[in-house]
Amino acid sequence: MDFSLEELAAQFKKAQQVESSHRLSERNCVEILMKLISRGDIRVIYTLNGREYLTSNQLEKEIKEEIEASKGRINVTELVPLLNVDLGPIEKKVAEIVRNSHGSLIMIEGEIISNAYLDRLTMELNETLQERGFITLSDASLRFGLPLEVVERTLEKRSGSLIFGNIQNRFIYTDNYLDHYMARVRGIFTAISRPTSIHNIISKNNFEESLFLSTLDKLIENRRLRGSYSGGYYTPFAYANARLEKMDSFYNQNGYIDYQRLEKMDYTNPKSFLESRFKDGISLQNHYVAKRTINQVNEVAEEAIQSDSWADIQPFIPSVLSDKEIGQLLEACTSLVQVGKNPNCLVLENYFVISKGLLTKCNEIIQTKIKERADKGLITRQSVVETPQEEEEEDEDRGRKKGKGSASTSTKKGGKKEVQSKGKPNSKSNAKQESPNAGEEKEVLEEFKKQFEDMPEELHVALCEYFKATIAKVKETVSRAIFIENVNNENQKGESQGKAKVSKKSIQEDLKTLYHNIQLFQRGTKALALEDSSLLEKYLLKSLCSEFVRLILIGEAAQNFITVEGELKTPSEQSKIMAQLPASLSDSIKKLNATLNEKSSEKFTETLESLADRLELHLKPLDKKSEKSLLSTHRQTWMDQLNAETNPATCLHLVVLLLFLKKKGAALHIPGRSVSSVITQLKADLPAPVHAQLLAFQAKVVKFLNTEKEESQLQEDLTEDVSALKELVLGKEEPKQ
16 A cells, blocks of 8 residues: 655654663673674774774774874874773774875874974974074984984974074074174184194084084185185185295295105195196106206206217206106106117216217227237236127027017117116125226226316216226137237247247136036036926037137147147137147047037036046046135126126026026026026026016017017117116115015
């Protein structure tokens, strides 16, 4: 049946007004509620006592009321007893409230904080700021118990509206405070008259470092302070200008300035500073020298070269420079740098420039004096030991056959200038043992003094020292010629048997010395301990042993009045003489001569000893005393030659011989191609840097000798490395391993 809306409303109202005759108990209500919750018809939040239930909306409402009641800041854990609800539902609801608050509420370390609370915090800090002039964000953080970043972000957001100040490096300053602070800093620095530590100023005045430095930068940038700071020091411009004037004055007056002086003036990198300020100068090890000093040395050197004279450049070189610095200075002089390409001069004792013309005149003086001594009978034939220089010249001859020019001539005469340190040639060995050419050297020195009266005595001695090797070589050449001439004259004139005996006695002395040298070098070969020493043995046979046979033939020819043509160095010349000797004597010499083709020199010495009586030779074994004396003589001879030598290959040969003598106590007689083997054997006895230096130098020498065309750059590199190589044996003691 159909009812109208009015009728249904009337029936509903009537039903409501009728009193119920049945009431639900609390238990029934709980059961009904639980049934509805289990079916998901309603959602409620349990209280801690379980007797009350809250809906989500009600919980949100009560949380907001508590936040407002706590003035905008409350910890989430504090809501648990206030709302009588477990922490879990509260945390979820709080997170939802904060998320939907559009920034009006924030969660910080378990606390709910409103914008209103942060506004009040900012206003309180502003009151403190206006009273004190500055506050630190760390103090504000401790005061309100908030993280420093939160406080900083809050104040920056409200700067200019709720707080009035400048925020810098977690400090807040008022404008008045900054003006007062800047005036204080300006006053302190205005009173500074010399470089002062900024750290000391900060500590003494209890300044905050970041604000202090930024304020100082502004004052300098705005030119309210006339100065600069670097490296932790502030330097007034007045002091810097006075320091520059002092430095310029010293440099202009003296032509140099030392780096230590600038370091005392607080320049941290004096070398770079001087190079930028005085661009035309030259940097040395400890000093900076003006261009005019170099020009003066150049002019004096060029004048000496053009006039075939000499010059003392010491007055133009600052006296404070060390020997090494003088060498660096000379390398900057164009007239002397060209020595490597154009042998115009030589530098001795660091200060004396000797022209090529003067050196030629000195050579002529030496030739003349040696010949004069020979004419007076003061030079006699002595035993000759083939020097490494002669062997190197043979190697260079072989190199020329391959199409290469003489490396010896271009290097020895055209090498880079030689700068010899004062007193260096007079080594300890010179003091212990007099040079075998002392007489000739003394006369040459006296002649130098007569010919060059304007020279100081120091230069006379240096020149004589430089020409030591030349004196020895000229003397040897003259003595050989005299001996051959005397023997031939004796044979041609048929002099008496007595004179022949004199010649025989002289040869006996030569043979004795030569025999001792052969024994000495045999011991050196054994000390070298090569797996295959046949090359060294053959070299000894072809050089010293062959010389021994040649001298025997010359002596026997003189004894038997046989005319000798030439020097008996070729097999045909020797065979011609042996054919004219008595049969028994000739057979003995032939037997000895045959051993020169053996692989070992010991066969030669064994045969020689067996034939000694027949050949009337008085040979004695090399004892320890004689060996020590002979080693000392070889050492001195090699050192004298090395001191004057400029040929890189010969220098390397001599250095290797001297190092082996020093380390092994034995002397070697080796060809140039065996130098590498000796360097290898010395590896265990030499420091690693020294051994590496020898290998590198040897590689350059080999490359140069094997190059078909001249390489000026390689030749210059070799010439520059020669001085360092000589230092290994002529200089200070080598470093320990």
